[in-house]
Amino acid sequence: MNIEHWSLRLRVFLFFAFLAAAGIGAVCAGLYFGFHRLAIPQALNGFVFAGAISSFAILGVTVWIWLMFDENVAKPIQRLSGGMLARAHANVEDELDASTARYLGDLAPAARAVTQNLSATRNQLAETVAQETTRLVEEKEKLSALCADIPLGVALVSGAHKLAFYNGAAAELLGADHAPGLDHSVFDYLRDAPILSAYRRLCAGEGGDGHVIALTIATRHGAHTVSARLRLTHAPSEGDATPPYVLTLDDVTDDLATHVTREALLRRVVNRLRPSVAMLKTALDARASDDTLRHDARLDGAMMSELNTLIAEFHDIDATYENAKSDWWPMGTVRGADLCDALTARLEDDGIALSADVPDPLDLTLDAVQIISLIDHIAQHLTRDGAKALSLLITPEDTGAMIALGWSGEPLAVDRLDGWMRSEIDVGLANMTGRAILDLHATELWPEQGRGSRAVLKLPIRDAHRRHMTAQGRRTVAYDFDLLAKTPPKDVMDAPLSDLTYVVFDTETTGLLPSQGDEICQIAALRVVNNKIIHGEALDRLVNPGRDIPAASTAVHHITNAMVKDAPAIGVVGKQLHSFSRGAVLVAHNAPFDLEFLRRHEADIGAKFTNPVLDTVLLSAVVFGQSQDHTLDAICDRLGVRIAPEARHTAMGDTVATADVFIKMVRMAQERGINTFGEMLVQMRKHKRLLQDANDHL
Known part of the structure; x- marks a missing residue:
């Protein structure tokens, strides 16, 4: 039993329970010894009655004092500590509400003074580094813009074959239904055999001083063929036997198709020309060697027929050549x-x-x-x-x-x-x-x-098409170089929370009762890597629910039947979400609700959602205490996260807000000594009165 992880309120309750038990025990012991000292059997009923009255009195007074203490001391201390943690680790700027701790004497003013001093110190530090930070950000944006617009795909991959960097061209080449994800295995997008073979050869010393090997790889999605160069970032060493490597990617699918088409046309010319030429040469040789054949009408007819067939074939080949010629020219x-x-x-x-x-x-x-x-x-x-x-x-x-x-x-x-x-x-x-x-x-x-x-x-x-404008306006890069030194955890239960990759998601539905036919009409998801939201790695899809969306639901999330009329079904979008969240921990606010909708369609999706799950409702109970309000709006208010009114109750708007509060609450949980996923799961299960746990499969 780990007493260190007991909450303050539990400890206070046990303390008063002990006082009540000790008081009742002392009264009962005194009455017992008094009765035996008096030695009058007829007085037993009186002693029992006196003991019962005294016990109920002691129990009542103790419970009343405990309730007062819990309401005016324990709960305020819990709120005060949660508020201080939020300001220390979640960058909340709002002042502490001292009225919640008005019976704690100087504790509330002292806590406010500490948080104000912390905020002032943080602001001074921010001003000190602002200029240097601005310069670094400008340089980073210039470098990102340069890398994003490189026409060749570039990916930086760790020795564990996990993506740590990719540019815009690589995202377009590797992404099928969605953008690739940092910390995803590169083998989720490219066939593994050529890469593993080239990597082993490079680590064994092949590739020369440049540590480079050229290879051809097929993508797992979209049936593209990629010409690649694999280069180690540095030579293997005793301390680093599996160094990171750079993949330079070029889509040669169209080039190969063009080459195949030209080769086929050339073979057609040669195959058709060879027998006709041979036949004509044989006929001419026969005519030259035999005078009787010089005026043979049948031979003349055969030669003319073969010549006409050859001319017709060449007209057809010429037409094919003219039609395909524009495809062979580099456009x-x-x-x-x-x-x-x-x-x-x-x-x-x-x-x-x-x-x-x-x-x-x-x-x-x-x-x-x-x-x-x-x-x-x-x-x-x-x-x-x-x-x-x-x-x-x-x-x-x-x-x-x-x-x-x-x-x-x-x-x-x-x-x-x-x-x-x-x-x-x-x-x-x-x-x-x-x-x-x-x-x-x-x-x-x-x-x-x-x-x-x-x-x-x-x-x-x-060949032309309308240009589709995007919110970003240009391709970007995604990177986190800390992933190069990251070792994948063997067991998620022992994995530090900061080492896990998360996919935060939310759904909008036609109603709240999946058992009565309600369905998903929108799904949004974001990836969180190293406690940072990767905004370029997002999934936001409308879903055709296969039924009408009630007007009451449309009034909440503003999704109409016309909007989802041509949208894909849940089987398609659910498969995209499953691929997007491969290898990650799923995070949602009231996760059992969203997962119930998804798990009902696992047959259509063709995959099961067996990911570990963290729920921000239960995480809020762990951090702020079970007695607090744990709605998304209440958590956002406590942590200073602002949701634009037009974004609230939209799948992506709620996903962004959930991701923000999740990152802040994880830091606060780590401050409380909860560092691994297994430890977090134990703490969340203590609050199962609030919500069903979505990790029954673990």
Whole structure:
């Protein structure tokens, strides 16, 4: 029995229980010895009655004093200690409420003075390091922006094969349903055999002085093929036999597909050419050696038939080549607005004014240098022919886009345009004409009559899509270099709380009764690594509940039937959450409620949620005492966490708030000597009167 972990209120209760028992025992002992000293048997009933009255009196007075002491001393001390811990470890700035400890004499003013002094000292320290911190943050943001926009994927992996850094390109390449996660195994995203083989060879001394091995890996999701370079950060040593390594990743799936297509076309040419050439050569040799065959109609017919078949086959091969030729040329993705800006600047240098517009944000797949040079070439010819007020408009059209070059003046004749297309255009390659540029882009160019006195030249781009704006606006990096030295715990029960990775999640539902058909309509989750929220690693999905959302529920979380109409079912989103939380401890406010909805659909999800679970309701009871209010709003108020009104009762808004209070309460629990997951579980189970434990499977 570990008395050190008993709460103050329990100890006070046991103290008064002991006083009551001792008082009753003393009275009973005195009456017992008095009765035997008196030696009058008829007085027994009187002694028993006196003992009962005295015992009830002592018990009543003791209980009354204990209740008063508990209400006015023990509970206030507990609230005061919780408030001081919150201000010491959760950076709460609000002053302590001294009225809760008004019967504790100078303790409350002293506690307030200590917390005020702590706050002042913390502010002075913050001011002292502010300038240096600002400089470091600016440098970090510049480095992050640089790493995020590197076109190759870069991942830094620990010797235990856990991700400690990845840039934006790596996130796009590795992520299937969601972004990859720090402290996730790299083998969750890439096949393990090539990486393990290359890593063992490098650790054994292969790879030269650079400790680098090139390899080809397949992703586990999306069927991509990746060309990679694996490089150790430093050579293995006696103290570090499994050093971290850097993976540089390049998606070569499309390149390989293009290569396969070209090889197939080449084989088709050779396989079709070889027998026909052999047959024609045999026929010609026979004719040359035998004069009787020189005017043989059957031989002439056979040769002509084979020649016609060969010509038809080559027409088909040529058509296939022309259709696929544009896929073989290296194209890039260019923003429509950037293309307009570049054209405007290019023509401005040539003394030509151009007004350009892209009504919708578009990404175009093309060779920007070639298309800009082509339009510049045409604009110069039009200007020399007297065209005025040139304009450029790029609009979406089916799966592509339409570039329309307009001007005031006479329409352009087709034969004149063809003449311009036969002219050579300087794009850095020899013999590149306008016609060749059109062929490489598998497109055409034609003139039309525009509105009023304007003429138009139209150039379709076959591959384009609307640009989707994100909240971040650009790709970012995620990293935590402390993970490089982290050793995965063998048993979660013995794992320090600070070493665990957490996934904090919340759901919004059609109602509160899953047993009566209520379902999830939104899921949100965040990852917490090394007691820090990784904001770039988030999951926020609407879910089609398969039933109508009642108006009363919509009034709470603002999710309508129209919003979830085209959303995926719980089987899809639940699988994404399961993958997102692989290897992590699940954290939720009132976790049994959310998990009941998920576990009812484990057959559809195709996986079971067997993760360890921490519940912020029970964690609050451990930190602040069971008598406190443990709603999310009450905990946020105590810890100084603010939830925007529009974010409350949204899955992501409540998830962020839950993550914030969870991190602060874990620090407070560690201050109380609760350091491992197993110790936290023991303490939470003491408050099972409040909430069912979600760790029955452990």
